Amino acid sequence: MKTVFRGTQLYDGFKDSGVDISALADMPWPTFKSEEWKYTNLTGLGEQYFTPVSRFEGALPDRVKDLFMPGAVNFVFVNGLFLEHLSETGKIDPRWQVKTGLDAMGFAKSSVSDLAKNETPVFRALNEAFVKDAIFIGVPQGVKGCAPFHIIHLLDGAVGRQAIFPRTFLKIGRGAGAIFWETVASFDEGEYFHCPVVEGLIEEDASLEYIQAQGHSAQAFHIGSVRIRQERNSRLDSFVLTTGARIFRNNVNVVLEGEGAEARVNGLHALKGDRHADSHTCVDHAAPNTRSDQLYKCILQDKAHSVFNGKIFVRREAQLTNSYQLNKNLILSRECRVDTKPQLEINADDVKCTHGATIGQLNDEELFYLQTRGISKQEARQMLVRGFVDDVLNKIVNPDLRAVIGKMAAF
Amino acid sequence: MLNIKDLYASVEGSQILKGLNLSVKAGEVHAIMGPNGSGKSTLSKIIAGHPQYTVDSGTVEYEAAGRVVNLCELEPEARAKEGVFLAFQYPVEIPGVPMSLFLRSAYNAVCRHHGVEEMDPLDFDQFLHEKMKVLEMDDKYIDRAVNVDFSGGEKKRNEILQMAVLNPRLAVLDETDSGLDIDSMKIVAGGVNKLRTKKNAMIVITHYQRLLNYIQPDVVHVLHAGRIIKSGGKELALEVEGKGYDWLIK
Numbered sequence A: 001m002k003t004v005f006r007g008t009q010l011y012d013g014f015k016d017s018g019v020d021i022s023a024l025a026d027m028p029w030p031t032f033k034s035e036e037w038k039y040t041n042l043t044g045l046g047e048q049y050f051t052p053v054s055r056f057e058g059a060l061p062d063r064v065k066d067l068f069m070p071g072a073v074n075f076v077f078v079n080g081l082f083l084e085h086l087s088e089t090g091k092i093d094p095r096w097q098v099k100t101g102l103d104a105m106g107f108a109k110s111s112v113s114d115l116a117k118n119e120t121p122v123f124r125a126l127n128e129a130f131v132k133d134a135i136f137i138g139v140p141q142g143v144k145g146c147a148p149f150h151i152i153h154l155l156d157g158a159v160g161r162q163a164i165f166p167r168t169f170l171k172i173g174r175g176a177g178a179i180f181w182e183t184v185a186s187f188d189e190g191e192y193f194h195c196p197v198v199e200g201l202i203e204e205d206a207s208l209e210y211i212q213a214q215g216h217s218a219q220a221f222h223i224g225s226v227r228i229r230q231e232r233n234s235r236l237d238s239f240v241l242t243t244g245a246r247i248f249r250n251n252v253n254v255v256l257e258g259e260g261a262e263a264r265v266n267g268l269h270a271l272k273g274d275r276h277a278d279s280h281t282c283v284d285h286a287a288p289n290t291r292s293d294q295l296y297k298c299i300l301q302d303k304a305h306s307v308f309n310g311k312i313f314v315r316r317e318a319q320l321t322n323s324y325q326l327n328k329n330l331i332l333s334r335e336c337r338v339d340t341k342p343q344l345e346i347n348a349d350d351v352k353c354t355h356g357a358t359i360g361q362l363n364d365e366e367l368f369y370l371q372t373r374g375i376s377k378q379e380a381r382q383m384l385v386r387g388f389v390d391d392v393l394n395k396i397v398n399p400d401l402r403a404v405i406g407k408m409a410a411f
Numbered sequence B: 001m002l003n004i005k006d007l008y009a010s011v012e013g014s015q016i017l018k019g020l021n022l023s024v025k026a027g028e029v030h031a032i033m034g035p036n037g038s039g040k041s042t043l044s045k046i047i048a049g050h051p052q053y054t055v056d057s058g059t060v061e062y063e064a065a066g067r068v069v070n071l072c073e074l075e076p077e078a079r080a081k082e083g084v085f086l087a088f089q090y091p092v093e094i095p096g097v098p099m100s101l102f103l104r105s106a107y108n109a110v111c112r113h114h115g116v117e118e119m120d121p122l123d124f125d126q127f128l129h130e131k132m133k134v135l136e137m138d139d140k141y142i143d144r145a146v147n148v149d150f151s152g153g154e155k156k157r158n159e160i161l162q163m164a165v166l167n168p169r170l171a172v173l174d175e176t177d178s179g180l181d182i183d184s185m186k187i188v189a190g191g192v193n194k195l196r197t198k199k200n201a202m203i204v205i206t207h208y209q210r211l212l213n214y215i216q217p218d219v220v221h222v223l224h225a226g227r228i229i230k231s232g233g234k235e236l237a238l239e240v241e242g243k244g245y246d247w248l249i250k
């Protein structure tokens, strides 16, 4: 099986880590021949040399404080490692269970991990082998209305070619409700490989608003997964904003396992320059009367490349499923590229399932109308771009978070 | 204020305006009537600067701040800042752009151009509220997206609201009365009349003499096949209403 190593110099940097990577080396490295990786080329990543992060040594930029959200409980991780002295541990609601480090690692393989079967094995294995720090947050039965929990993941490329494997586990107990927000930020144009896994269990009648704001360096590689398992009558409102990276791939994997569960899976790609972003969503309707709504919007400028692949499975027992998916792309230059693909597999007969995708430019009549009111062409373009994302931003339930995301997505 | 000389203009390769002359002075209201497809909206788009419409020959002179400019050389937003306003026959829907932001941005863009201080959002809300009251528009519209889910008549009313906010020197109203019920038309005409002064001018495009009972024109023109074929006083509108255009076209 030596051939597998070809094109994956990536593993060279992992050899001295003391972790047995022989199993990894046997796993195929994805190529464009695989349907899952048709539009996202991983050759570049396979040829990189990264070393798994072991400890954080650099000085922390003061700017990390700017990322704090007033009114939230802010936690800071740098290159995947928890920084306790910067985190607001004192603000946590005493009823919540929050664990980091070894205490949280026990959840590295949970019942939700099964969802990874829809993902490319090698990245799941990498995260499981090299995860160095983790966070577990448990919201007990019936507890709701607490402040949003905000995890800031600072990626410091200046430390030099690090591979970072964070892991977050969320458990929302019966009838509980919570807001989680993860900000990924990089203050420089460093090169790093970020391969996080987020797993969440939403128990019966519970609700979770889960938001990711992914602001990477243009040189970064990001391959991340969000896996959510939903029990009866639970509700998920998820939103992923990304400004892209050299290679950005995010899998959002949701299984609606209990009757009456509802998932809203939304996202926004705001891409400039050479940046790339690939969102693969997968919603598995495994019980009757479940509902999913997906809206992904993408704005592309310069030579940006956006990929959206939305899978919907409706299992035979999932009668009365409602499933809706829409991907809308706004292209602002001739050189950008969009690949969008719905993938539906429907095995029940009494279901409502719609999907659609559009690619369009700014509307000249709208531009002209604004200009005739004295608004400059440039300002008019900005207003229309902002107008394009208005509906998807409005899917963010919490108004404070909506405002922050709106600013980050500004073009 | 406005002096159009021997204007030839095309859209998508076909010539629509063929030697049009029109002169409008400050304080005047001119009505333009004419059959469908005669070029009325084309003229309005040319004045506003729509990029799809090209001037083949002739000039559109406009007097602004004591000097005469050729409007065709200005970007649409520059024309607006100099006081040119077009109330669209078919107002454009702009999803996701709230009315409040749109109107305030427009107002402040014009302020900046004239070196006047911008209005802050709270003051602007009050200012806007007053203008909306005149047009009997409910405040709920300011949170909506521009023209989205507005009825036909509400869109027309919204055009006049924008006119009231921007207080233009030269306003072209393209069939603002079409689609308005009689009460709405009275309200809209009332709003327009409030904006009428000795210093500004209006061109009112309409198919119906009725509107001209409320907005009294100084001159009435008949546009046909890209040219003004007849001009006269208010009575011309009545005549057209009674007899149609055939007698003028021959």
Ligand SMILES: Nc1ncnc2c1ncn2[C@@H]1O[C@H](COP(=O)(O)OP(=O)(O)OP(=O)(O)O)[C@@H](O)[C@H]1O
Residues within 6 Å of the ligand: B011, B012, B016, B034, B035, B036, B037, B038, B039, B040, B041, B042, B043, B052, B089
């Ligand atoms: N964007 C365009 N592309 C192609 N042809 C156009 C365009 N705009 C206008 N025309 C044509 O130009 C001619 C004049 O149209 P215009 O809209 O100016 O007429 P109008 O006098 O305003 O008519 P109405 O009374 O129906 O509003 C018509 O034949 C129309 O089809």
Ligand SMILES: [Mg+2]
Residues within 6 Å of the ligand: B040, B041, B042, B089, B174, B175
């Ligand atoms: Mg017309």
